[in-house]
Amino acid sequence: xxxxxxxxxxxxxxxxxxxxxxxxxxxxxxxxxxxxxxxxxxxxxxxxxxxxxxxxxxxxxxxxxxxxxxxxxxxxxxxxxxxxxxxxxxxxxxxxxxxxxxxxxxxxxxxxxxxxxxxxxxxxxxxxxxxxxxxxxxxxxxxxxxxxxxxxxxxxxxxxxxxxxxxxxxxxxxxxxxxxxxxxxxxxxxxxxxxxxxxxxxxxxx
Amino acid sequence: xxxxxxxxxxxxxxxxxxxxxxxxxxxxxxxxxxxxxxxxxxxxxxxxxxxxxxxxxxxxxxxxxxxxxxxxxxxxxxxxxxxxxxxxxxxxxxxxxxxxxxxxxxxxxxxxxxxxxxxxxxxxxxxxxxxxxxxxxxxxxxxxxxxxxxxxxxxxxxxxxxxxxxxxxxxxxxxxxxxxxxxxxxxxxxxxxxxxxxxxxxxxxx
Numbered sequence: 001x002x003x004x005x006x007x008x009x010x011x012x013x014x015x016x017x018x019x020x021x022x023x024x025x026x027x028x029x030x031x032x033x034x035x036x037x038x039x040x041x042x043x044x045x046x047x048x049x050x051x052x053x054x055x056x057x058x059x060x061x062x063x064x065x066x067x068x069x070x071x072x073x074x075x076x077x078x079x080x081x082x083x084x085x086x087x088x089x090x091x092x093x094x095x096x097x098x099x100x101x102x103x104x105x106x107x108x109x110x111x112x113x114x115x116x117x118x119x120x121x122x123x124x125x126x127x128x129x130x131x132x133x134x135x136x137x138x139x140x141x142x143x144x145x146x147x148x149x150x151x152x153x154x155x156x157x158x159x160x161x162x163x164x165x166x167x168x169x170x171x172x173x174x175x176x177x178x179x180x181x182x183x184x185x186x187x188x189x190x191x192x193x194x195x196x197x198x199x200x201x202x203x204x205x206x
Numbered sequence: 207x208x209x210x211x212x213x214x215x216x217x218x219x220x221x222x223x224x225x226x227x228x229x230x231x232x233x234x235x236x237x238x239x240x241x242x243x244x245x246x247x248x249x250x251x252x253x254x255x256x257x258x259x260x261x262x263x264x265x266x267x268x269x270x271x272x273x274x275x276x277x278x279x280x281x282x283x284x285x286x287x288x289x290x291x292x293x294x295x296x297x298x299x300x301x302x303x304x305x306x307x308x309x310x311x312x313x314x315x316x317x318x319x320x321x322x323x324x325x326x327x328x329x330x331x332x333x334x335x336x337x338x339x340x341x342x343x344x345x346x347x348x349x350x351x352x353x354x355x356x357x358x359x360x361x362x363x364x365x366x367x368x369x370x371x372x373x374x375x376x377x378x379x380x381x382x383x384x385x386x387x388x389x390x391x392x393x394x395x396x397x398x399x400x401x402x403x404x405x406x407x408x409x410x411x412x
Contacts, residue, residue: 122396124406151407157407165391166399168406178394185371188384190328194374200330201363201375 005093006186007109009101009163010179012123013153015135017169019125024101024176029183033098037088039065042080055085072114073107086114098183105159118184121179126170128153132152211299212392213367215307215317218387219327219359223343223375227329228306232383235389239304242295245271248301261291278320279313290318304389312366325392327385328369330375334359 012018039055041062050056057065062081065071072082085102092099101118103111111118114176125131131153134145160166165182169175186192211334245261256262268287271277279285280356290309298305307315307324317324325409331337337359341352358386366372371388375381392398 050334109400124403127406155276156405157403160403161396161400163396165394166396166403167394168402170398178390181390184384184387185391188371188373188388190367190369190372193374194367197363197366197372198375200333 005097006098006183007089007093007101007115007118008098008179008183008186009103009108009120010123010158011103011105011108011156011163012169013125013131013156014149015131015138015153016123016124016125017134017172017175018102020172020177021167021169021175024053025102025179025183026075028180029098029174033100033183034092036084036099036101037072037086038082039074039084040080042082055088069114072101072110073103089115105156108159108162115172119165120180121165121167121182122133122160123175124151124157124160124166124168126168187190210302212304212389213295213299213307213321213324214249214389214392215309215314215324215326216329217311217314217326217362217365217369218307218361218375219331219337221356221359222310222329222331222338223340223378223381224329227373227375227379227381227385231389232306234296234382234386235304239306240298241305242290242305245277245291246286246288247278248288249297261294261317270319273377275320278307278316279309285299291378292330295321295357303348311362314368323390325371325386327371327373329381329388330363330366330372330374332374 009100010018010022022035025033035056037051037053039057039059039062041059044050044054044056048054048056059081062074062083066074066084067087070086071157072084072086074081076082084107089099089101101111108120111120125134128150132146132150135149141149167175167178216224216228228241233242243259243261245263245268247263247265250256250260250262254262265287268289268398271291272280273287276292278290280287282288290307290313292369295305295307304367316327323354326334331340334356338352338356341347341355347355368374373381373384
């Protein structure tokens with residue numbers, strides 16, 4: 001019963017603030033919410049913990065996951081593979097937990113296929129000039145890299161229509177409250193509530 | 207553009223507490239939320255105000271509304287007709303308001319036909335014995351009338367599956383927060399957000 005918990009997919013352009021939103025939401029979920037953990041073939045560094053920062057696996061194991069259709073998405077950067085395995089997500093959902101998947105727009109399509117019950121949120125910036133301002137404010141990227149991110153953002157925004165909800169991150173607190181409300185309401189949807197409703201009606205009248 | 211605002215249909219068995227929930231929700235919406243006003247052919251009494259407590263109309267006007275398919279539901283009690291006209295709902299929605307329609311389960315089907323964009327909530331009691339306790343606690347009805355209400359409640363609960371959301375009214379504050387979250391989230395649905403999203407992307411970059 002992978003449907004017991006709630007799977008939340010969150011996508012949005014770089015600079016839209018989705019990482020900060022997810023961090024805040026996980027804090028408020030207080031042990032009931034988990035961020036999906038990625039799998040990688042790169043070596044473990046310093047303080048990193050297997051199962052927390054990444055699942056560190058061999059290339060053979062990574063490839064086996066791909067062949068077994070167990071990867072929601074994956075990509076190769078240099079020598080190393082990175083991807084999102086579906087197994088741990090399924091077991092958290094079976095325990096009734098809320099799992100947040102911070103995923104690129106391109107990965108969203110595979111989620112819809114493998115985990116069709118996912119609730120999908122697209123986080124958008126309030127405007128394109130504001131997105132540019134946020135990217136420039138980071139001060140970590142060249143003007144060329146920012147131009148490229150803006151181009152990618154425009155393509156990603158065109159995919160927002162495929163998501164269930166659109167949250168515009170104008171003020172962080174509002175956006176966090178929006179996501180918290182989506183989590184609350186997703187559990188009130190009729191298909192999620194039918195089991196509870198059967199308890200209401202089956203309860204023997206004395 | 208009747209879709210600018212939000213139309214919330216709330217149904218549930220007598221004694222489930224939906225009137226109290228609606229009263230609380232309207233207070234919190236603070237001028238942005240309206241309860242749909244019924245139409246009747248019975249004479250105005252005492253302090254009643256046309257357009258607030260009821261639309262007081264002639265039987266000819268009431269019948270014209272039925273013929274013009276302008277009534278979401280109607281019934282005759284004794285000499286008088288009572289019903290829910292769709293016109294005022296449509297104009298409030300066009301102004302972007304939230305309209306709450308407190309309607310019987312049998313009326314829900316007609317809403318789905320005339321106003322398919324409505325968000326429908328079924329309010330359920332936590333259990334049948336608790337519903338009976340609440341009805342008895344009112345102290346206004348005969349044991350026979352309570353038996354009849356319990357039978358109707360069971361039939362109504364069987365219709366809950368046709369609603370978008372099921373709110374179990376175990377604790378009033380939680381149920382009110384559930385409805386408030388549904389209102390918030392309904393405005394974040396992708397089809398409602400596409401206009402706002404176009405403002406994000408169209409905004410000329412300087």
